[in-house]
Structure formats: structure tokens, C-alpha cells
Amino acid sequence: MNQRWTIVAAILATALLIQIPLVLNADLGWLLTANEKILDGRRLGIDLFESNPPLSVYMYMPAVKLARLTGIAPEYIVIILVIVEIVGALVVIDRAAAAAKLEAGERNFSAWSLAILLAILPGAIFGQREHIAVIALTPFVAITAIRWRGFDPGPVAIFGGLGAGLAMCIKPFFALVLGLPIILAAVRQRSFGPLLTFEACTAAITVASYGAVVFAVFPEYLFSYAPMVTEAYLPIRREFGSLLPLPIAVVGASIAFLRLVAPQNFRMWSDATPWLAASVGGGAAFLLQGKGWPYTAYALCLFAIAAPLLHVCTKTLRAAVAIGGLAVVVLVGFYLSSPAPGFPSLEQRVQALVKHPRLLTITDHIGLGHPLVRQIHGIWVGSSCAQLLAAGAILRQNGSQPTQAEQAKLDDIIQFERRQLLADLRNGRPDVILVDTYLLSTFQFDWLAWANSDPELKKELSHYREVEDVGRVRIFVDQSDLER
Structure with a gap:
């Protein structure tokens, strides 16, 4: 024994x-x-x-x-x-x-x-x-x-x-x-x-x-x-x-x-x-x-x-x-242990812009913001790990022919995700926003345009300026942080 x-x-x-x-x-x-x-x-x-x-x-x-x-x-x-x-x-x-x-x-x-x-x-x-x-x-x-x-x-x-x-x-x-x-x-x-x-x-x-x-x-x-x-x-x-x-x-x-x-x-x-x-x-x-x-x-x-x-x-x-x-x-x-389709290394780039930032992502992929936010000792201001539900709804809308009732449900889900993103921007006031350019790591997709299609979101995002794009990721920083 x-x-x-x-x-x-x-x-x-x-x-x-x-x-x-x-x-x-x-x-x-x-x-x-x-x-x-x-x-x-x-x-x-x-x-x-x-x-x-x-x-x-x-x-x-x-x-x-x-x-x-x-x-x-x-x-x-x-x-x-x-x-x-x-x-x-x-x-x-x-x-x-x-x-x-x-x-x-x-x-x-x-x-x-x-x-x-x-x-x-x-x-x-x-x-x-x-x-x-x-x-x-x-x-x-x-x-x-x-x-x-x-x-x-x-x-x-x-x-x-x-x-x-x-x-x-x-x-x-x-x-x-x-x-x-x-x-x-x-x-x-x-x-x-x-x-x-x-x-x-x-x-x-x-x-x-x-x-x-x-x-x-x-x-x-x-x-x-x-x-x-x-x-x-x-x-x-x-x-x-x-x-x-x-x-x-x-x-x-x-x-x-x-x-x-x-x-x-x-x-x-x-x-x-x-x-x-x-x-x-x-x-x-x-x-x-x-x-x-x-x-x-x-x-x-x-x-x-x-x-x-x-x-x-x-x-x-x-x-x-x-x-x-x-x-x-x-x-x-x-x-x-094989890695999932991932993102370029962002730790040094983000920290060079803002030390220990308040961070938010616009993506369907959990791997863009996590574990990055912990590695840079930042603060996560999102209410979820990513816009997963919106991605699924968009995929279903584009990949099939939903009924009118199904379409209404999918539209409500997309609107729910936009409302949560808006609340995260207003309540969390992120210093850095990372925006993906792919849907489910497979299809090219303009997540920024998706967010800007909502007037209130567009107004909140207008406070941010794109400073760099790294591979599939666009990096936006609060303009007030850039002016300091």
C-alpha cells in the first residue's frame, strides 16, 4: 500500500x-x-x-x-x-x-x-x-x-x-x-x-x-x-x-x-x-x-x-x-493539448498603449480577451466572455432560411447582445477595445460595422481611435488616454 x-x-x-x-x-x-x-x-x-x-x-x-x-x-x-x-x-x-x-x-x-x-x-x-x-x-x-x-x-x-x-x-x-x-x-x-x-x-x-x-x-x-x-x-x-x-x-x-x-x-x-x-x-x-x-x-x-x-x-x-x-x-x-485557432500575441502591444487597462472585446471568440486580461493584470469590463450568441444568430440567419418566428427570435438575440455591449461600454468605460475581423474563426466578418449599426453603440465607440491592427485584431484606445 x-x-x-x-x-x-x-x-x-x-x-x-x-x-x-x-x-x-x-x-x-x-x-x-x-x-x-x-x-x-x-x-x-x-x-x-x-x-x-x-x-x-x-x-x-x-x-x-x-x-x-x-x-x-x-x-x-x-x-x-x-x-x-x-x-x-x-x-x-x-x-x-x-x-x-x-x-x-x-x-x-x-x-x-x-x-x-x-x-x-x-x-x-x-x-x-x-x-x-x-x-x-x-x-x-x-x-x-x-x-x-x-x-x-x-x-x-x-x-x-x-x-x-x-x-x-x-x-x-x-x-x-x-x-x-x-x-x-x-x-x-x-x-x-x-x-x-x-x-x-x-x-x-x-x-x-x-x-x-x-x-x-x-x-x-x-x-x-x-x-x-x-x-x-x-x-x-x-x-x-x-x-x-x-x-x-x-x-x-x-x-x-x-x-x-x-x-x-x-x-x-x-x-x-x-x-x-x-x-x-x-x-x-x-x-x-x-x-x-x-x-x-x-x-x-x-x-x-x-x-x-x-x-x-x-x-x-x-x-x-x-x-x-x-x-x-x-x-x-x-x-x-493542441491549441485552438488563436490570436497573435497582444500582451506587449496592449501594455505599451495602456498599463493594466480596462479591457473589452468585440468578438465571438473567448480567446481574444482571455486569459489576456489576467496576463496583463487588467480589468475585464464585459458582462460575458464574447458575443457568442450574436455569432450563432448571425450564422443561422446567413446559413439557412429561418421562418418568420425564428427570424424574430434571432433578431432579439442579436439586439440583446448589442444592449449588453452598450451597457459594458457605458458602465465599464474600457481603455482598450479589441475588435475581431472573423466570425467563428472561419469567415471574415466586420464586427465593428456590426456594432456601429446601432446608433447608440456608434456614439460610444466614436470616443475610441484605432491605433493598430495585428493580424485579425484591430486595437482601439480611448482617445482621452491617448491625449494624456
Whole structure:
């Protein structure tokens, strides 16, 4: 046992050192900023807007509060808290394995393998919502795999259910990841029993409780903002055919390695089936989200690797298989960390114009303003990370033939975004405004003309002068700052 947790500690310490220079990405930067705004009095769904459900925002509140208490940068506290979460997940899995009386060697290898997959594999997506959610639901999949083998995981299974429920609250798409393994178990047993386990019931109760909280505490988000997200943001997706090759390749590679690792035991109802089913569920979630962003494939990749990897501890591997498997894992790691289409480096240019500016962007891309505003120690004055809803509405208007009722809804969404931008300009008085020239990083689009089409916005923007354009970005500065 000492050896087991000593090696886990070494893996997690390595992850901590790797993440210190990497962890601050666009999504994390925005969500930390959003929580700071909430602590300063902003209200989610009223004067602060985020397209994901409330838990996706508030899950970072402990890091922000601890940062204010300790003076440590919140992104570093996120690293520590995520590592604590990984430890908790590994302990739950190990306690379930102990209750099932699995051998020490299998428990050791499982702990080490999952520590690497949860802490090292994520790379640049460490600490993002999907990463945190997958850590939370991994014990549920492990417990399902233990039950699949005919063992009892004991009362610790309740914690697996709690984690799975929280994962679904973060993103409902994760219901596919945990749902497919238990549905297969029900089919295999020809019984509803797998759907009524402690962990399954706990997950369902957690989701229902969260729904009640959102209904009671965040009615503005639920009834005002969420419908606009559904209308304008969720339909933004890549072509299905361009997304499908990734799940096919990842699941196909997992099955191929399973055949190589355990050729005698490979069959429909093998011990690896729950892990493989979770990967298929992750692939389905990746396809349904339709964005094609690498981090949305994390569940698909992690459980696809775990399926054959957790068989290795009882097998003697050929060198070629081991090297091939390691190469695939490294490639998956590079894929998950591949950067999104981004922007030119703006830190030095912005700081040369105004030190620690009040910053605002006119764009649909979160990466223009975040984490830039934190890197330059500026102040974000926007009520959202970007004009995402306007972009979705514009795309739908130009890419299809909406009905008159749909057109009215899309016009209302675009007008809503303009009203919020106007409020941000008047209330925030930004020193610097960064204006994008692309729509969804794909089509050339004049965001400045879009804003200036509103007379009130045009009047506010007339106080700013363009000083430079860098690649796809136009930089505007308050004329009063230039005259100082």
C-alpha cells in the first residue's frame, strides 16, 4: 500500500510541476474572472452571462475565495484542488476494489494508470470543466466495472454516484458516458438491477437536486438566458462527417489493443466492456456537442485508453505492443493539448498603449480577451466572455432560411447582445477595445460595422481611435488616454 500511494504521489507532483506554466487557458481565465465579478456583486444570468449551466461557473468559486484569502494566484489553487479531486477519485476506486477483494497487484496498477490518465494525459486542458467532470465520473465507471465482474464495491459506491451526478450537472452530455455502461449491464443481466444501484440512484438524486436549485436560485438563467443559448449557441457545430473519424479511430484503436493485450478474453461481455462503453458514450457526447474542440473528446480518449491498459497488469506484453500503445497515448496527449485557432500575441502591444487597462472585446471568440486580461493584470469590463450568441444568430440567419418566428427570435438575440455591449461600454468605460475581423474563426466578418449599426453603440465607440491592427485584431484606445 505504501508503494501504491508513493508512486501516485510522485505522478501527481509531476503533474503539478508541469501545470504551473500551462494551466491558465482561455476558458479557465474567463471563469476565474467571472467568479471574481460575482464576489464583487455581479449576478449570474442578470448582469453576468455564461453559456454553460451555473455549476460550470461556481465550481471555480472555492479557488477564487482561497486566492483572496491567501494571495496566491487562483489558477495555481485550481491545480491543487484538481489534484485533491484526483486523489479523492483514486481513493474511492481503491476502496471499492478493496471491498471487492481484488488483488493488491491489480489495485496498484489501476491506481498508477488512472493517476497518469487523470493528471498527466490532460496536458493543456488540465483544470477545464471537462477535465474536472471526467475525474468526478471515473469512480462511477470503475465501480460499474467491478459490479460487471460480479463483485460488490461496498458502500463507497455512493461517492461514485455523487461524482457522476456532479459531472452531469457540469455538462448533461456526460449522461451518455455513465449511462451506456449501466444500460449494457442491464441488457447483459436482463434486469433493471444495474439501473437501481446505490451509485445510479445517488447520481439521479444529485442531478434532480441540482435542477431544483437552478430553478429556485437562477430563474433568470433558466428562463431567459438558457433559451437564447439553445436557440443561437448550441446549433453552432461542425459537419458531422468531419467529427466522426475521431471516435471511430479512438474506439477502433482501443478494440485493436484489447485484442492484442487479451486475445483469449476478448469478447462482447469481457471485463473491459464497461470501460469501452464509457468511451463510446464519450464519443457520442463529442459528436452531440459538435464543436470539435479537443477537450470535448477527453472522456472518449481516457476511457478508450483505460479499457486495454487496465488489462496489462495480468499480461505479459510483447515489446512492439507496449511501444505502440505508448506511442498512441502520447499522440492522444498531443491531440488533447493542441491549441485552438488563436490570436497573435497582444500582451506587449496592449501594455505599451495602456498599463493594466480596462479591457473589452468585440468578438465571438473567448480567446481574444482571455486569459489576456489576467496576463496583463487588467480589468475585464464585459458582462460575458464574447458575443457568442450574436455569432450563432448571425450564422443561422446567413446559413439557412429561418421562418418568420425564428427570424424574430434571432433578431432579439442579436439586439440583446448589442444592449449588453452598450451597457459594458457605458458602465465599464474600457481603455482598450479589441475588435475581431472573423466570425467563428472561419469567415471574415466586420464586427465593428456590426456594432456601429446601432446608433447608440456608434456614439460610444466614436470616443475610441484605432491605433493598430495585428493580424485579425484591430486595437482601439480611448482617445482621452491617448491625449494624456
